[in-house]
Amino acid sequence: MTATHKADLQKKFRYHHGNLREAAITAALEILKRDGVAGLSLRALAKATGVTPTAFYESHFGDKDELLAAVAETGFQRLALQMAEDATGAPDTQTRIERLAVSYIRFATENKPLFQLMFGRELSDMKRFPTLAMTAGKSYSLISAALSKREQGGEDARFLTVAIWSLCHGLTTLVVDEKLKPEQFGVDTTEAFVKKTIGLFGSHLV
Amino acid sequence: MTATHKADLQKKFRYHHGNLREAAITAALEILKRDGVAGLSLRALAKATGVTPTAFYESHFGDKDELLAAVAETGFQRLALQMAEDATGAPDTQTRIERLAVSYIRFATENKPLFQLMFGRELSDMKRFPTLAMTAGKSYSLISAALSKREQGGEDARFLTVAIWSLCHGLTTLVVDEKLKPEQFGVDTTEAFVKKTIGLFGSHLV
DNA sequence: TTAGTATCCTTGCATCGTTCAGATATACCG
DNA sequence: CGGTATATCTGAACGATGCAAGGATACTAA
Numbered sequence A, B: 001m002t003a004t005h006k007a008d009l010q011k012k013f014r015y016h017h018g019n020l021r022e023a024a025i026t027a028a029l030e031i032l033k034r035d036g037v038a039g040l041s042l043r044a045l046a047k048a049t050g051v052t053p054t055a056f057y058e059s060h061f062g063d064k065d066e067l068l069a070a071v072a073e074t075g076f077q078r079l080a081l082q083m084a085e086d087a088t089g090a091p092d093t094q095t096r097i098e099r100l101a102v103s104y105i106r107f108a109t110e111n112k113p114l115f116q117l118m119f120g121r122e123l124s125d126m127k128r129f130p131t132l133a134m135t136a137g138k139s140y141s142l143i144s145a146a147l148s149k150r151e152q153g154g155e156d157a158r159f160l161t162v163a164i165w166s167l168c169h170g171l172t173t174l175v176v177d178e179k180l181k182p183e184q185f186g187v188d189t190t191e192a193f194v195k196k197t198i199g200l201f202g203s204h205l206v
Numbered sequence C: 001t002t003a004g005t006a007t008c009c010t011t012g013c014a015t016c017g018t019t020c021a022g023a024t025a026t027a028c029c030g
Numbered sequence D: 001c002g003g004t005a006t007a008t009c010t011g012a013a014c015g016a017t018g019c020a021a022g023g024a025t026a027c028t029a030a
Helices: A003-012 A020-035 A042-049 A064-087 A093-110 A112-119 A130-148 A157-176 A190-204 B003-012 B020-035 B042-049 B064-087 B093-110 B112-119 B130-148 B157-176 B190-205
Strands: none
Touching (some): A020 A042, A020 A064, A020 A112, A064 A093, A064 A112, A064 A130, A093 A130, A130 A157, A157 A190, A157 B157, A157 B190, A190 B157, B020 B042, B020 B112, B064 B093, B064 B112, B064 B130, B112 B157, B130 B157
16 A cells, blocks of 8 residues: 555545544444443444544543543533423423423433433543533522422422432433333333322422 | 472362352452442452452353342342331331331442442343342332331322332432532431431321 | 644553363262 | 262453553644
8 A cells, every 4th residue: 555545545534533522422422322331432432433542532532531521411411401491381380390300201211321321330430520510410400490489489499409309310210220110100101100209299399 | 389389279279269159249249348349350359269260150150240140139138138127116107118218328328339239230131130130129129018008008009119219219329429419408417308308208108 | 835733543551351271179979 | 999070260362441652644833
């Protein structure tokens, strides 16, 4: 292979990718959806983006965790966006909370591996990525906001937020990780279950 | 090194370990407590038990997942035992549920890596280990039993069980994985939070 | 045009789970 | 007691992984 031939090849597969960072994230999302979180290796990602496994280092991501953090962050953005959309126009606090909860669990079931990455232990310490924690807090504050601006504020808003958040998250992870099967619910669908559960809080929500 | 010398050495570090299976499980529990779930490799486990990394295969565990499943199973046994102990002598259903919940979250915080292994995604498919699923169901059925034998049976027991289980598990995982910090609770301790949350269900428990 | 920098490649290392062939101790059978 | 069979463990090696170091290449600005 002559040098000119080599140059020709690299005119197609450009030596400088252009914007490898975004390409990596979108490719990671695809791999995630296809092969799960276990299939998301730097080598697989390199093959998907037409690049060498070490191309991500130093310039774009100093670490695999930084890559995973970036992917997780887009996940949190999408989750917050979807939740906000699904909850717009809710007549009262209770239905708003219901919609937020249903949206949460729907996102998890429709984007299972991404959800697992977002809330799993793949990225070892969140402390390294303060931006991630902030983005992750967005969907949390959606619930919090819905509770704090109800008429009376009967129960402490912070407390109720954590309770509802925990309930949704617990059910979601148990279902996603297949520790809990829908036939154990005593209700037909997962969404119906969530609604019924929110109903248990009853008077505490008004 | 002569053959006899070699034989002498192996009288101390016996060629046949004796009961490698149990030794492996207990050593795995120690490694888990010391280095977390990420530090539990077959090579580290081999060094801890004084054996070659390949010694576990064929005879004791055909797979690393089988080893992890065995460790997780002892974890579930301990969890169910502790929950049963902590809940004995509860005067009514509500306090019994409270104690079960508190015991659950206490186990998780005191055995963090073990809990992460039990409910994480390290062992890829639970379907391979039906025994594990059964043992895991013990602590679940503790809650279920407490709810089904209350006076009236007002709300559907299955439904309430899943709700309470989800709430406890969600809060626990969020705390253990440091997605939720105790200062967000609006309550001093995690246990106080759990009790207060159970109280939200109020009349549904009698 | 040329120097400098950002980006990417090549090579290689340590670790991981796992396989395979062979060594060794225990158990069983005569 | 002796010999063989079986269960158990070792040793070397394979492929895959994340990652470090240094060289190659393209873009950028003087």
